[in-house]
Amino acid sequence: MPELRKDPIVDRWVIIAKERGQRPHDFKPEPASPGSGFCPFCSGHEGKTPAEVWAIRENGSAPNSEGWQVRVVPNKFPALAIEGGLDRQGLGMFDMMNGVGAHEVIVETPNHDWKVGDATEEELSKVLWAYRERLLDLQKDLRFRYCLVFRNYGQAAGASLAHPHSQLIAIAITPKRVKEELNAARDWYLEKERCIFCDVLRQELAMRDRVVLENDHFAVLSPFASRFPFEVNILPKRHSHDFTTMTDQESVSLARTLRETMKRIEVTLQDPPYNYVLHTAPNAGATAGPPRADRWTTLECDFHWHIEIVPRLTKIAGFEWGTGFYINPVAPEQSTRFLQEAIIVEEETPTLSHPR
Ligand SMILES: [Zn+2]
Ligand SMILES: [Zn+2]
Ligand SMILES: [Zn+2]
Numbered sequence: 001m002p003e004l005r006k007d008p009i010v011d012r013w014v015i016i017a018k019e020r021g022q023r024p025h026d027f028k029p030e031p032a033s034p035g036s037g038f039c040p041f042c043s044g045h046e047g048k049t050p051a052e053v054w055a056i057r058e059n060g061s062a063p064n065s066e067g068w069q070v071r072v073v074p075n076k077f078p079a080l081a082i083e084g085g086l087d088r089q090g091l092g093m094f095d096m097m098n099g100v101g102a103h104e105v106i107v108e109t110p111n112h113d114w115k116v117g118d119a120t121e122e123e124l125s126k127v128l129w130a131y132r133e134r135l136l137d138l139q140k141d142l143r144f145r146y147c148l149v150f151r152n153y154g155q156a157a158g159a160s161l162a163h164p165h166s167q168l169i170a171i172a173i174t175p176k177r178v179k180e181e182l183n184a185a186r187d188w189y190l191e192k193e194r195c196i197f198c199d200v201l202r203q204e205l206a207m208r209d210r211v212v213l214e215n216d217h218f219a220v221l222s223p224f225a226s227r228f229p230f231e232v233n234i235l236p237k238r239h240s241h242d243f244t245t246m247t248d249q250e251s252v253s254l255a256r257t258l259r260e261t262m263k264r265i266e267v268t269l270q271d272p273p274y275n276y277v278l279h280t281a282p283n284a285g286a287t288a289g290p291p292r293a294d295r296w297t298t299l300e301c302d303f304h305w306h307i308e309i310v311p312r313l314t315k316i317a318g319f320e321w322g323t324g325f326y327i328n329p330v331a332p333e334q335s336t337r338f339l340q341e342a343i344i345v346e347e348e349t350p351t352l353s354h355p356r
Contacts, residue, residue, distance in 0.1 A: 154273025
């Protein structure tokens with residue numbers, strides 16, 4: 001019998017069609033690499049991107065030249081424009097505003113063939129450091145209510161370039177998905193005076209059915225009502241609403257956790273395309289001014305930042321589109337076991353230094 005499961009945080013049901021009994025090798029993910037050709041993100045091609053806004057560089061090498069380790073540039077084809085006012089308008093019953101925002105690309109390494117699952121902790125710490133620095137900088141701009149960091153890997157996941165990169169979009173509106181989580185977390189907190197994410201962590205770590213891995217600082221869980229096969233979330237075990245407040249030690253630990261999680265996904269599913277998104281608190285500074293609906297005053301108590309990782313193994317079709325329901329052919333308990341059993345060789349990384 002298929003099962004309907006409701007996500008404990010957002011109001012979303014999924015169908016877990018576990019009798020389909022799909023195993024990892026039943027999925028034939030499209031090849032992750034979107035082909036070769038000239039790569040504007042490779043070292044030596046700095047002139048082919050817009051001028052960099054931030055970089056980690058060795059030996060004081062000049063901006064927009066070689067010698068960088070992580071490099072952030074504006075997206076050459078941005079979805080939003082950085083200059084201008086919001087200019088809200090009503091067009092009859094319709095709402096409009098200017099497409100103001102920032103759209104940046106975080107080029108994670110000069111190495112074209114690098115993979116998160118094979119990275120060193122030091123390399124990944126630098127990428128996480130770049131996320132943090134760009135978030136802090138963009139949040140100074142009070143037009144931007146939300147900044148989303150995300151990573152598309154593979155053409156089927158929306159990556160148009162193979163070179164390892166993440167993206168950051170800062171936007172003047174709190175996105176719907178994030179708003180749903182924020183509202184649900186606030187309502188739970190107002191009723192119980194507990195963080196709903198901490199409650200999920202406590203219960204999952206006690207039950208152990210959906211814990212892919214756990215260390216001192218982080219837990220990697222398959223959501224009870226996973227929408228997609230092999231979906232996992234990384235959550236800090238310490239309650240924290242804001243990714244940018246991570247300690248140096250937690251940041252190194254997150255690098256290790258992210259690498260190990262991605263390695264398990266790569267090994268189990270043969271290097272599938274995937275997306276991950278960072279859900280951190282909205283821009284607190286942008287909440288000044290008159291009252292409005294998307295302001296959350298108890299954020300520090302009720303929101304809990306996390307990373308959602310979704311391998312792109314199935315396609316969203318008419319039923320999902322028409323209903324907002326998802327059909328997941330793999331029970332999360334089962335995908336957890338496959339990911340736990342993936343044989344991975346943990347590299348020893350002698351240096352655990354932090355880029356700060
Ligand atoms: Zn490249
Ligand atoms: Zn919490
Ligand atoms: Zn989330």
